[in-house]
Amino acid sequence: MRGPHEVKTVAVLGCGFVGFSWGVVFARHGRRVHLYNRPSPSLDSVTGRVRTALEFLHGEGAITADEVEAALGRVRTFGELDAAVEGADYVQEALPEDLALKQRVFAEVARLTPADVVIGSSCSGLRRADIVQRVEHCPERCLVAHPANPPHVIPFVEIAGDGASEAAKEAAYALMEAVGQKPVRCREVYGYVLNRLQLALIQQALHLVREGICDVPAVERALTDGLGLRWAFQGPYGVEELNSADLTEGLTKYKAYMIEGFQNLGVVEDYDERFVEEAVAAFRPVMEGRDHDEYLEWRDRMIVRTRMLKDAHAREDER
Structure with a gap:
């Protein structure tokens, strides 16, 4: 399986709330990102949402203005699945929690990608064994990489999937660490950890x-x-x-x-x-008078500030 330094391009499947956030994670950490969605308003708006998220991180001092523009330059959008996964070194699926949809997409992505490309699902309640039922080409590289939501704000990720190979799990874990996430490995159980x-x-x-x-x-x-x-x-x-x-x-x-x-x-x-x-x-x-969207933005701001505080103290402790 491809190691974290070999992963130059990541295909993210789905441009909803989780998918676009995954795009921010990977683009911010130097990976080219192919964001896929069927043609829809979600696909049309995703680049703007990525920019908004990156500018939010810049406003909180988490990244520089130059890093915002560099990350945006790594993001491309696709309305066709085969074009999106072409050249991908890792695939992160973030489609709706629809088993038939995920089965169809996983089978197609596995057919289109080399055997050493790990395919991770953001699923929260579906079993890996069910998702890969229709996968014929190296199903052992398919696993669960379930994020906290949204992953560009909360770094926790669960790597799971009974039946996935150790090599695939190790590769996914290493990649998540390389892009600033905080992964854990666990057995496949309802709700994970x-x-x-x-x-x-x-x-x-x-x-x-x-x-x-x-x-x-x-x-x-x-x-x-x-x-x-x-x-x-x-x-x-x-x-x-x-x-x-x-x-x-x-x-x-x-x-x-x-x-x-x-x-x-x-x-x-x-x-x-x-x-x-x-x-x-x-x-x-x-x-305190905030509407839903204002409350969400306030939450993200507080979490980012807490993460920055933790990171700063961790660096001090290492000295």
Whole structure:
């Protein structure tokens, strides 16, 4: 499989929210990018969206003005799949979560590309084995490269796919590191890693509000002014390391407390339309007058600033 320094051109399939963001990631880090979508307004607008994202990063001091223009110069758009993947050293699929569509596209891309070109899917809920059912040409190079959303802002990527070759997984992992992402490898399981953790938290967020234990702003504050402040730098194992003398003591000393807590956590199996309406109304003040798009831009700005802070401190720690 082609190593990260051999990957000069990346084909990104799909110009939606995830696809265009992947384009920003690869173009920003020196790769030529072929953005593919069937002819549509999404394809027509994607270059402008890439520019907007790059200029946003420049405005936050993450990249220079020259880097914005250089990255834009690496981006081309295509309305035909065969032209988009021609000459590609890596393919990142970011099409809608439609199994039949992904099966058709993966089979075609595998037929059109050399055997040492890894093909990654951004899928979040589909199984690799199902996606590659129609692939006849070297299916072992097909895997899951599932990003956090949007990948040009949040660098976390999950490399998975039972049945994919070790060489393909290693190549995808190395490429993601080379373009500034923070990959992990995991087994193929529903939700992978990030979404399983997130779903567990969301379930408790819903339970606390539905049972009247606290309101929506209290849940938000528990994260933004509590757990979230340390979670940007420490995960749950890091937290337990500091809860006691060390992680061993943390996991043994508090075992009974944690097991009891696990057994007593409320489980949300369903919720109705009334709960949704009440939760939405309670959340509006948290947005502090921003509409949806303004809230999204504010989120991206805060994440980029947090990443830059982490990177700056990491460089200081290396000295």
